[in-house]
Amino acid sequence: MTQHLTIVDHPLVQHKLTLMREKETSTAVFRQLLREISQLLAYEVTRELPMTPREIETPLQKMDAPVLAGRKLALISILRAGNGLLDGMLELIPSARVGFVGLYRDEETLQPVKYYFKVPENLAERLVIVVDPMLATGNSSAAAVQMLKDAGATNIRFLCLLAAPEGVARMKEAHPDVPVVTASLDERLNEKGYILPGLGDAGDRMFGTR
Known part of the structure; x- marks a missing residue:
C-alpha cells in the first residue's frame, strides 16, 4: 500500500455502515453488522499480501497454486472496541496471530493512557x-x-470503521509509513473528541454499555 488513506467505498460496506450509524439500531444488530463489515474491510487491508507457489494435487492433476508467504500476519486490537473488528477478521484469517493494546483516553487531556x-x-x-x-x-x-x-x-497498517480528518492528520504526522484503511472519512470532531456525524461510542454500542 502506497497511499496513506484508503476509503473503502464498496456498496455493501457503505450500506452496512449506514445501518450502524442509525441510533435505533440494536446492540445485537450493531454487533452483527460490525462483524460483517470487518470482513469486507479485511479484503482491502490484506489486498497486497505476499504470495508464493506451492505444488498441490487437485482431483485431476498436480499444479503450482498460490498460497500466502512468510509468517502469519498479526492482528492487534486496541481494546475494547477493536475486538468487534477483530472477531470478524479472525473468521476470515483464522491462522492470524493476535495481540492486544489497552489504552484509555483521559477525558480532560484527551491523551492516551496505557493499561x-x-x-x-x-x-x-x-x-x-x-x-x-x-x-x-x-x-x-x-x-x-x-x-x-x-x-x-x-x-504496519491501521484499519478503522470511521476516521475524522484530525485523526488522519495526526496519524500521518506521527506515522507517515502506516497506511490507514477506513469505510468513511467523516466531517470533524466535536468538543469532546467524538467523530461527527459518526455513530456514537462504538464500544458502548457493541457491548450495550453507557
Whole structure:
C-alpha cells in the first residue's frame, strides 16, 4: 500500500455502515453488522499480501497454486472496541496471530493512557494490522502504533470503521509509513473528541454499555 488513506467505498460496506450509524439500531444488530463489515474491510487491508507457489494435487492433476508467504500476519486490537473488528477478521484469517493494546483516553487531556500490552513474537517478520473502529483524535492510535514499533514491528497498517480528518492528520504526522484503511472519512470532531456525524461510542454500542 502506497497511499496513506484508503476509503473503502464498496456498496455493501457503505450500506452496512449506514445501518450502524442509525441510533435505533440494536446492540445485537450493531454487533452483527460490525462483524460483517470487518470482513469486507479485511479484503482491502490484506489486498497486497505476499504470495508464493506451492505444488498441490487437485482431483485431476498436480499444479503450482498460490498460497500466502512468510509468517502469519498479526492482528492487534486496541481494546475494547477493536475486538468487534477483530472477531470478524479472525473468521476470515483464522491462522492470524493476535495481540492486544489497552489504552484509555483521559477525558480532560484527551491523551492516551496505557493499561495493557500483549503482542505476538517476531513482529518484525509479520504484517501487523491494527484494528480500532474509530480514528478520532488519533492520539491513542498513534500511541499504539508507536508501542508496536518499539516492539519490533516495521510493516504496519491501521484499519478503522470511521476516521475524522484530525485523526488522519495526526496519524500521518506521527506515522507517515502506516497506511490507514477506513469505510468513511467523516466531517470533524466535536468538543469532546467524538467523530461527527459518526455513530456514537462504538464500544458502548457493541457491548450495550453507557
